[in-house]
Amino acid sequence: MAADAPQLLRELDETWRTLGHDESKAEGKDQDTGVLRACAMTLIVAAAEADDEQELGAMLSSLMQLHPSRTIVVRTCPHRDAVEARTSVQCWMPFGRRQQICGEWIEIYAGTAQFGEVALLLLGLTVPDLPVVFWVRHTALGHLDALRPVLTLATRVIVDTSEADEQESALDAVRSLASGVEDAPHPHWRLADLAWGRITRWRKALAGILRNAPAPTSGTIHWAGEKMSMPACYLDAWLRSMYPAIEIELASCDPVRPPVDVGRIRVVQLNGPGVDVRLERPTGGTNVVATTDGLQSGLVFPRLDEAALLAEELGIAGRDHLFEAALKIARTG
Amino acid sequence: MGALPNLDDPLRFDRPAPPAAVVIFGANGDLTQRKLMPALYRLAFERRLAPGFAVLGTSRTAMSDEEFRVKMRAGVEKFLEDSPFDAGLWEEFERGLYYLAGDIAGDELYKALAAKLAEVETERHTGGNALFYLSTQPSYYARVAEGLGAAGLQHAPQDGAWRRIIIEKPFGHDQQSARELNARLHGVFDERDIYRIDHYLGKETVQNILAFRFGNGIFEPLWNRRYVNHVQITAAENIGVEGRGAYYQEAGALRDMIQNHLMQVMATIAMEPPAVFESDAVRDERAKLLRSIRILTPEEVATHAVAGQYGPAQIGGERLAGFREEKGVAPDSRTDTYAAVTLFVENWRWAGVPFYIRSGKRLPKRVTDIAIQFNTAPLSLFADGEPGRWPNLLVVRIQPEEGISLRFFSKRPGSGMTLRPVTMDFNYGTSFGERSPSAYETLLLDALQGDATLYTRQDMVEASWAVVQPILDVWDGSQFEFPNYASGTWGPKQSDEMLARRGHVWRIP
Numbered sequence: 001m002a003a004d005a006p007q008l009l010r011e012l013d014e015t016w017r018t019l020g021h022d023e024s025k026a027e028g029k030d031q032d033t034g035v036l037r038a039c040a041m042t043l044i045v046a047a048a049e050a051d052d053e054q055e056l057g058a059m060l061s062s063l064m065q066l067h068p069s070r071t072i073v074v075r076t077c078p079h080r081d082a083v084e085a086r087t088s089v090q091c092w093m094p095f096g097r098r099q100q101i102c103g104e105w106i107e108i109y110a111g112t113a114q115f116g117e118v119a120l121l122l123l124g125l126t127v128p129d130l131p132v133v134f135w136v137r138h139t140a141l142g143h144l145d146a147l148r149p150v151l152t153l154a155t156r157v158i159v160d161t162s163e164a165d166e167q168e169s170a171l172d173a174v175r176s177l178a179s180g181v182e183d184a185p186h187p188h189w190r191l192a193d194l195a196w197g198r199i200t201r202w203r204k205a206l207a208g209i210l211r212n213a214p215a216p217t218s219g220t221i222h223w224a225g226e227k228m229s230m231p232a233c234y235l236d237a238w239l240r241s242m243y244p245a246i247e248i249e250l251a252s253c254d255p256v257r258p259p260v261d262v263g264r265i266r267v268v269q270l271n272g273p274g275v276d277v278r279l280e281r282p283t284g285g286t287n288v289v290a291t292t293d294g295l296q297s298g299l300v301f302p303r304l305d306e307a308a309l310l311a312e313e314l315g316i317a318g319r320d321h322l323f324e325a326a327l328k329i330a331r332t333g
Numbered sequence: 334m335g336a337l338p339n340l341d342d343p344l345r346f347d348r349p350a351p352p353a354a355v356v357i358f359g360a361n362g363d364l365t366q367r368k369l370m371p372a373l374y375r376l377a378f379e380r381r382l383a384p385g386f387a388v389l390g391t392s393r394t395a396m397s398d399e400e401f402r403v404k405m406r407a408g409v410e411k412f413l414e415d416s417p418f419d420a421g422l423w424e425e426f427e428r429g430l431y432y433l434a435g436d437i438a439g440d441e442l443y444k445a446l447a448a449k450l451a452e453v454e455t456e457r458h459t460g461g462n463a464l465f466y467l468s469t470q471p472s473y474y475a476r477v478a479e480g481l482g483a484a485g486l487q488h489a490p491q492d493g494a495w496r497r498i499i500i501e502k503p504f505g506h507d508q509q510s511a512r513e514l515n516a517r518l519h520g521v522f523d524e525r526d527i528y529r530i531d532h533y534l535g536k537e538t539v540q541n542i543l544a545f546r547f548g549n550g551i552f553e554p555l556w557n558r559r560y561v562n563h564v565q566i567t568a569a570e571n572i573g574v575e576g577r578g579a580y581y582q583e584a585g586a587l588r589d590m591i592q593n594h595l596m597q598v599m600a601t602i603a604m605e606p607p608a609v610f611e612s613d614a615v616r617d618e619r620a621k622l623l624r625s626i627r628i629l630t631p632e633e634v635a636t637h638a639v640a641g642q643y644g645p646a647q648i649g650g651e652r653l654a655g656f657r658e659e660k661g662v663a664p665d666s667r668t669d670t671y672a673a674v675t676l677f678v679e680n681w682r683w684a685g686v687p688f689y690i691r692s693g694k695r696l697p698k699r700v701t702d703i704a705i706q707f708n709t710a711p712l713s714l715f716a717d718g719e720p721g722r723w724p725n726l727l728v729v730r731i732q733p734e735e736g737i738s739l740r741f742f743s744k745r746p747g748s749g750m751t752l753r754p755v756t757m758d759f760n761y762g763t764s765f766g767e768r769s770p771s772a773y774e775t776l777l778l779d780a781l782q783g784d785a786t787l788y789t790r791q792d793m794v795e796a797s798w799a800v801v802q803p804i805l806d807v808w809d810g811s812q813f814e815f816p817n818y819a820s821g822t823w824g825p826k827q828s829d830e831m832l833a834r835r836g837h838v839w840r841i842p
Contacts (some may be wrong), residue, residue, distance in 0.1 A: 300422050
């Protein structure tokens, strides 16, 4: 159907009424059953037409259970000449409960030429008084000027450069989007990159090991895949922001690029007077061996999917100064 | 060397634990296998432990390091709750497990322990930090502390390192023995190094009480005698003593639950806001609240405290034994398997507001919650006097389903002004979706990090004993007509009568 915000909200209202009525009739009671409408934010997802609908839906559904939201998926379909939309609800039954929890779901299909119209539509669809999170699933979309009006709705903008092939342009895009953050004293949104979230566990492991250690003076970061890994790029930037004098060698150690959820960083080695640290992850493994001054210990780095990374980002309140500092000095080689 | 950078990321990293050795006394016992080792393994899984981490278990049973590791693995695999077992991680983790057999009553164990701990420190780089966990009979607490003191183990071998001791409740059997225990512990350890574990305080919902009260602006203005009518704290179990009859006979519900867990919960609900969220500031407020509870006179005990004991019952075709028929329990036992007390806090915030606390075994269900009942609207504008029957109620559920609910009135749809009570529910599990750490994970990590916020302090223990002791003294000299409640009921009728004197009734959780 053609998209109209009041009409879409009326449809959602009607769905709630029907659901509540059906559920309570099915249970034969008017309390403790039925459905619970849960919403902690509006989550706008900018997805491409080529994105697997089922995969994206499953991922967002699992995210919704951690962060209940009104999820609005905007699919860009270059050849479409009208904006269309449909509504539904996503429900889940928590273990041991009789009451379903449901979140609202709106899918919008639009050509890039209609993005101005989409922005107006979104203005009418956000949940009042709650944060608006805008996840630009493909960084290239962030370049679209038409998206700027949509971005201004957001309290938080999330991108993912993990799989970017052109690191320079990916970094440029991220920095460009971050300009909303740089516009102090009136930043419109806070920017997050899921590629930064992919190195949280590496940073945490290193922080634990290096807490009272002397500053390392040299280091190596190795990754799998021919092109530079963005998480490796961020890890390098973080280390340099912490240890300004450190010299870090960045190199690929394996031409085969692993699946994105496995992670591409293989080895982090830091050395200096009184410090000798090596974190190494075998090919495709989830266990990482940490060697500190000859003493070995084990860590588990489970596979990271988008839902886990988004959950991490959505769990953060306030500006991420460490990411902003790393983004400023990030380099791609 | 210049200043070291702060590598922590408070937005994303959990608080780090320093390298340390955890020395468990009673390592062959049930608590170690069921709770402590799964909690430590889970902390390793969550990458909350430092690489330099070790566990040194000790008990009377002869065992090699390897046998200890096998036994601990079996325990972790069996008792690990809501998380997977990772064999690869275990291989790494178990390298840090060591064992030493010995008699905690003798002196030799402590000398051997000093030598073994030094070895472990060298091998595992634990930095000289050690956390002594006493998972033993309470009667050995003081002996173990003194044994550690005689071997010089209370002092860390180097500057900046620490030595701490954790003990489990009960912290004394009565006020006098609690003071004696404290005195003997203080003969070896400073109070700041003594961690008295109360696993109730480690529960997420109990911690959330502080967030709820002091992180929101709308509740605290109502949190006083002007708006609160009374408070009910309930800790009910549907099981009996389940093989712990001999222990329980010496304890009873008042000692086992109310003196420690529930009074700490009450202190958390009723305390004043601390100036800062720091360990001693929070504990100062809890202690102040406990000291503000009016001590009952012997005459008041009869009307402000009720003891009960469950009798046999036939439930679902099965005959359930009465307490006096349980294994290890004397046939004329006078132990309270149910206790209810009415307490008053003598400060400006709470003067005149009754706090009803009850705990019992073989009640209809397992539930722990706190209900804050507010005053009714000053005028009843609507028909039926409905709001008088269903006053606003804020319920903080601690178990089994952690959450908070608020009951208020809403108009029924249609013509006329008929009201119906409805609830607004917050459920921890469904709202956050993520796994809550077990109380032992939280508390062990806190102890490793030197955060005693959720541990009870000497003055808190003594203040709660000061409240309970007069009741125990009267009960010790009383004749009860036990059993006085049937299994599967909500306790003795005297308990209902205690509330009825003030026009209140126990809610059914």
